[in-house]
Amino acid sequence: MADQLSPVLADRWVRGFAAAVEDAGDRLTEMDRRSGDGDFGVNMTTGLRRALADLPDHPSSPGAPFQVLSDTFLSHSGGTSGPLFGMWFRDFAKVGAQVDFLTLGAVAEASQKGWATITRLGSAKVGDRTMVDAIAPATEALQRSEQEADSLEAGLRAAAEAAERGAEDTSQILGRKGRTSYVGEAALGVPDPGAVTIGLFYRAALDAVAGASS
Ligand code: ADP
Ligand code: MG
Numbered sequence: 001m002a003d004q005l006s007p008v009l010a011d012r013w014v015r016g017f018a019a020a021v022e023d024a025g026d027r028l029t030e031m032d033r034r035s036g037d038g039d040f041g042v043n044m045t046t047g048l049r050r051a052l053a054d055l056p057d058h059p060s061s062p063g064a065p066f067q068v069l070s071d072t073f074l075s076h077s078g079g080t081s082g083p084l085f086g087m088w089f090r091d092f093a094k095v096g097a098q099v100d101f102l103t104l105g106a107v108a109e110a111s112q113k114g115w116a117t118i119t120r121l122g123s124a125k126v127g128d129r130t131m132v133d134a135i136a137p138a139t140e141a142l143q144r145s146e147q148e149a150d151s152l153e154a155g156l157r158a159a160a161e162a163a164e165r166g167a168e169d170t171s172q173i174l175g176r177k178g179r180t181s182y183v184g185e186a187a188l189g190v191p192d193p194g195a196v197t198i199g200l201f202y203r204a205a206l207d208a209v210a211g212a213s214s
Helices: 007-035 040-054 064-076 081-097 104-122 132-147 152-172 180-187 193-211
Strands: none
Touching: 007 040, 007 064, 007 180, 007 193, 040 064, 040 081, 040 193, 064 081, 081 104, 081 193, 104 132, 104 152, 132 152, 132 193, 152 193
16 A cells, blocks of 8 residues: 555546546536536636646656646636635645655645635635535544554545535535625535535545555
């Protein structure tokens, strides 16, 4: 089992994430239609397709694939989530640029930094019905796993499950940030698409690491 993410595994993580978002694109758009305006899936898939075309064949560090994602989302993507995801990926790029391999501690650090960045920019708190409702529990799960000296795979599994649970729970939350705050109860029963996407992000990390063990 891989206990560190090499540049090749980081590349697999990013490609797996893009594929998962592509698969979920219509579902994400429908979630955004119920809770906002319905551009989310298209914004995400357009940005990710563009980034995939620019991914280096031989990433120089585990940060390199995230740098491409970040640059693409910051310069091209639309909606509220585009720049936020651009800045989220930027923290993974920055942490990944400084190391040869991403350990569980490094993933936890990137996640913590990304959470702080998203909070600084959008000032959403847990319970506002945004991507933060998945980022916060995933980051806390990573930190707990790191303290307990879990394997990278166990830590990423905990993060993916926490993010997915956090995303699912947004179905019951009235929005307090962004467009979803205007539609009120109409969004109940549908999860927040940004939070669901964070679940896909960590699930893709887990799949990249677990797949490397076979
Ligand atoms: P828009 O509302 O501009 O159409 P998008 O559809 O691109 O935005 O993105 C919507 C997603 O953005 C939501 O699902 C939510 O997770 C996220 N979001 C909105 N506002 C914030 C915020 N202030 N902080 C963090 N995430 C936010
Ligand atoms: Mg939208």
